[in-house]
Amino acid sequence: MDFEKEMSLRRQHVNERIRSYLPEEEGFQKTLLGAVNYSMLAGGKRLRPLMIECTYQMYGGQGRLAEPFMAAMEMIHTHSLVHDDLPALDNDEYRRGMKTTHIMYGESMAILAGDALLNLGYETAASAFTMASEQEKGGPELCMRIAKAMQILAAKTGINGMLGGQSCDVECEGMVPDKDMLDYIYIHKTGALIEASLMIGAVLAGAPDEDVKKLEMIGRDVGVAFQIRDDVLDRISTVSELGKPVGSDEKNHKSTYVSMHGLEESGQEVERLSCRALDAFDSLGRRHEFLRELLQRLISRKY
Ligand code: GRG
Numbered sequence: 001m002d003f004e005k006e007m008s009l010r011r012q013h014v015n016e017r018i019r020s021y022l023p024e025e026e027g028f029q030k031t032l033l034g035a036v037n038y039s040m041l042a043g044g045k046r047l048r049p050l051m052i053e054c055t056y057q058m059y060g061g062q063g064r065l066a067e068p069f070m071a072a073m074e075m076i077h078t079h080s081l082v083h084d085d086l087p088a089l090d091n092d093e094y095r096r097g098m099k100t101t102h103i104m105y106g107e108s109m110a111i112l113a114g115d116a117l118l119n120l121g122y123e124t125a126a127s128a129f130t131m132a133s134e135q136e137k138g139g140p141e142l143c144m145r146i147a148k149a150m151q152i153l154a155a156k157t158g159i160n161g162m163l164g165g166q167s168c169d170v171e172c173e174g175m176v177p178d179k180d181m182l183d184y185i186y187i188h189k190t191g192a193l194i195e196a197s198l199m200i201g202a203v204l205a206g207a208p209d210e211d212v213k214k215l216e217m218i219g220r221d222v223g224v225a226f227q228i229r230d231d232v233l234d235r236i237s238t239v240s241e242l243g244k245p246v247g248s249d250e251k252n253h254k255s256t257y258v259s260m261h262g263l264e265e266s267g268q269e270v271e272r273l274s275c276r277a278l279d280a281f282d283s284l285g286r287r288h289e290f291l292r293e294l295l296q297r298l299i300s301r302k303y
Pocket of ligand 1: 043044045046047079080081083084096118157158162163166189190226227230303
């Protein structure tokens, strides 16, 4: 498999699907819709929708049922980035190589655009019910899977998921959190949506519960490794490579895995967690060559 070529084709497909769920910029609220589309189309790796599509395929999912969830996940992820960049939080001027939404549209509109994306995410995911009801066979069974996927999406985003992690991250600014707190922040702030992505594709395709549980644990390890790598890149990368400011953690007086353990130990931890995730992935009864390689490459990602 030519990974780069496959990645580019898959990302193109994801982008087309996401675009199809974005609003037309018309009506009295068109400035808000412009801000929503600006933040969604500013780029981004699209890792989470790619993960949903891969686990859907891995468990034999057919048709387009995963697509509303792929778009929804990217909307919710983008909502978190728009809000994370606000002056009250990280106060960043660049994201995905472009000016942040509040710099382009002003702070009030960026807050609303973030809220709009969170809501549009659920609205979009719920459109999967319409798809299922149009299917002659298996409608009720598919509706159960969609309901379960929506519960995962909401729970992993909310107070016991990403939002819970982010609230502790904000509260710990200027302090050195203990290990349990730092673990909690990384598992929830970053891991939760990655866990949800791997789980949702599998649930929609009808994977057994024990595999969904394993995918949750894989997502957790990948998510924590992803965040530590993010901290490493904040130290060693450049604005042009990352498309966002470097040194942001120091500027915001944030203790990270890197500030607490140093670059070398952080690299080792990323590798340890990633290897554990790959071992668990290999223990699933299913294979997906592209997803395996994607998870492996996140260890040494450059942006
Ligand atoms: C849930 C209501 C509600 C609010 C959200 C602001 C916030 C609360 C959460 C922020 C969570 C956050 C920004 C975590 C960082 C995760 C992270 C490393 C994001 C970058 O992900 P990439 O590299 O980004 O996949 P791209 O731009 O490629 O999509």
